[in-house]
Amino acid sequence: MFLNYTSMQFTAKIVYYGPGLCGKTTNLQWIHDKTAPRSRGQMVSLETEGDRTLFFDLLPLDVGIIGGMKVRLQLYTVPGQVFYNATRRLVLKGADGVVFVADSQAPALEPNEESLANLKQNLEELGMSVPDVPIIFQYNKRDLRNILPVERLEASLNPTGAPSFEAAAIHGVGVFESRKEISRLALDSVRQRIKEERQADQEAAGKEAEAAGEPAESRPPPLE
Secondary structure, three states: OEEEOOOOEEEEEEEEEOOOOOOHHHHHHHHHHHOOHHHEOOOOOOEEOOEEEEOOOOOEEEEEEEOOEEEEEEEEEOOOOHHHHHHHHHHHOOOOEEEEEEEOEHHHHHHHHHHHHHHHHHHHHOOOOHHHOOEEEEEEOOOOOOEOOHHHHHHHHOOOOOOEEEOEHHHOEOHHHHHHHHHHHHHHHHHHHHHHHHHHHHHHHHHHHHHOOOOHHHOOOOOO
16 A cells, blocks of 8 residues: 555555466456556556566556545556566565466466465565455466366365455456455455554554643544
8 A cells, every 4th residue: 555645645556466377467458458548557567588477567547535535556467487486575565455366277276376375475574464465366267178166276275265256367257356356355454554544643642642731622533
């Protein structure tokens, strides 16, 4: 979350995570292509040698107002290859929500599991934890053959029952549903953090006023 008090705007960061060629970039390309030009920013990409996925995508979307501040979303992908883990961690830093894109094909189960373990490790190293960062699962490539049942993917990747969606991102299936859900969860998390920060600021101001001997009526009112 990035707050800009000059423009009265805050930006929530959504990161699409997953193994190489799982469909992260396809998700963002579909969202960008199908969103009205006035509601989207420029998509920025940086190719990495040896990785066929994009380095990152940037897509701000106006989604409303919270606490008197205009809200924007920024959607990012991370490189799929383990070689670029330092970049994965950099992109993940400050994330308000994560879409884990899993490749539904049977041979991809192990890469999916490895990528999910990598996600959790990177969050931990950044001082973030899975309970603190909303995560949803998108089971992509459901239009292909040799795919695993959703129940098998859920058991391996999502035993705690986080929101999940079947998808065929290349056709747009499940793409906006996934984006809508992670946006909702991320913004709920941001609202809660803003409320807690404001409450902490008011409590601190109240203690300062008390220490200075100011009368109670001059102190900041508590949050409703």
